[in-house]
Amino acid sequence: MGTPFITHLEPTRLDGYNTRLTHDKQSPHIPPAFKDAMSIREAVFVKEQGCPLEFEHDADDARSCHWVMYASVKTTVPEERDSDGQVIRPRHSETKSTPIGTLRIVPFPHPPHPPDGGRYVGGVLLPGEDIPSAAGDGGNGENDENNPPTGNGNGNGNGTPAEPRRHRAFSLVDQRRLSAPMPFGADRRTDFHDGKEPYVKLGRVSVLSEFRGHQIAAQLWAAAKKWLLENPTYFNPSVKELGFDVMKVGSAEDIPKWNGLICIHAQENVTKIYERWGFKVDKSMGRFFEEGIPHVGMFQRLEVKSTDPKI
DSSP states (O other), X not given: OOOOEEEEEOSOOOTTOOTTSOGGGSOTTSOHHHHHHHHHHIIIIIIITOOOGGGTSOTTGGGSEEEEEEEEEEEEEOOEEOTTSOEEEOOEEEEEEEEEEEEEEEOSOXXXXXXXXXXXXXXXXXXXXXXXXXXXXXXXSSOOTTSOOOSSSSSSSSSSOOOOOOOTTOOHHHHHHHTSSTTTSOOOOOSSOOSSSXXXXXXXXXXXXGGTTSOHHHXXXXXXXXXXXXXXXXXXXBHHHHOHHHHTOSSGGGXXXXXXXXXXXXXXXXXXXXXXXXXXXXXXXXXEEETTEEEEEEEEEOOOOOOOOBO
16 A cells, blocks of 8 residues: 545535435536545445445535545556457556555534433434433423324324324434524533533544554544644635525524534444544443444544634
């Protein structure tokens, strides 16, 4: 393996990405770096871990920053012969850049923290899994907003129309939180999150199996961490661009800004890796399942320079 290098892809339009097709069958307008990231994610999460292909690309991909590591890999190309058996191209070696690892950073806002024991498929909490209230008391006995009760199939049991079909990535609770006044509604309090502070989310950390053991993921995280420290205001919303009315804030003090908090939904069997990176398990988040794989929440805070909100 030659000297690796890392490419950074900022948020970009991914219109027309077909979730039922693999990366190599996507439209030519999809950025090559993103298709390279998807090639790794497909190899690791779809082929190795058995996650459905249609759930691998999600609504967060277009608004996220992605990092992809490439390595120069030498391969041997066999000789070619014509129909008479004559060698027309001798055996030779070729070196090409191969994508071997990736991760992404998702900006705020985010759906509510998963409930302890919750099970998600395609980003949606399965029926019967309650989302704790923002106060953290587990609810107040009212109907679960994520899964409203049904009656005869024509309404919600009390004579009112049923909720319209929602985008697979967001539940009703998610939608209300994301459209709530800044900073995007209140979430439940955990050991490392007060339920209000904006945070970014590290995710889709993956390395091809044949390149593991070479600190590829650690190098990707180092690159992403360096970028976050150098660009702490990158994801902060701008009043000049959006306006106070759209942002639903009354003053500059109400504008959310990132203060260095990072979350990851880590697969339970690799938490030790993230602990070496500085993350700590948030025990109050409990244990939850994404595509059948047990996960826990982890947080880390970077020391970023204090900045004024974008006006």
